[in-house]
Amino acid sequence: MSYANFCSAQLRDMVAHHPFEGITVRNEEKSRLLSSMGNKRLLILRNHGLLSHTHSMPGNTLPISDEIVKGTTRDSLQFSPAHGAGENVLAALIRRVHRIDASYRG
Known part of the structure; x- marks a missing residue:
């Protein structure tokens, strides 16, 4: 190392x-x-x-409560493409580009 x-x-x-x-x-x-x-x-x-x-x-x-486990599962799904991960970020970036120069859309 x-x-x-x-x-x-x-x-x-x-x-x-x-x-x-x-x-x-x-x-x-x-x-x-x-x-x-x-x-x-x-x-x-x-x-x-x-x-x-x-x-x-x-x-x-220390045991992890079922409530925390369920919340962790729910929260982690936001990063999964199958559950729309990044869609809100992409939409925000597209809005920003559109405000700067809408001609990119052709």
Whole structure:
């Protein structure tokens, strides 16, 4: 691994990686997360985010309520093309271009 600056060099031998498995809410992924983390203090969820823990990380995890799980599913669908992801952003950009120069429409 190469280090681009002193900040990244401070993390030598402290970072683990976990492959992307979708939104991290399924119970069966817990053991794989812990396995990926091993004895490292930091975990990068590829294409997802970062996790960290202290020396006294508990063996049990906090449960996620059904309400939060349902909300997470609902919220994540906004990024899916099958559910119109980006349509509102595209429409706003088209309006902006139209205000600048409507001749683009031909």
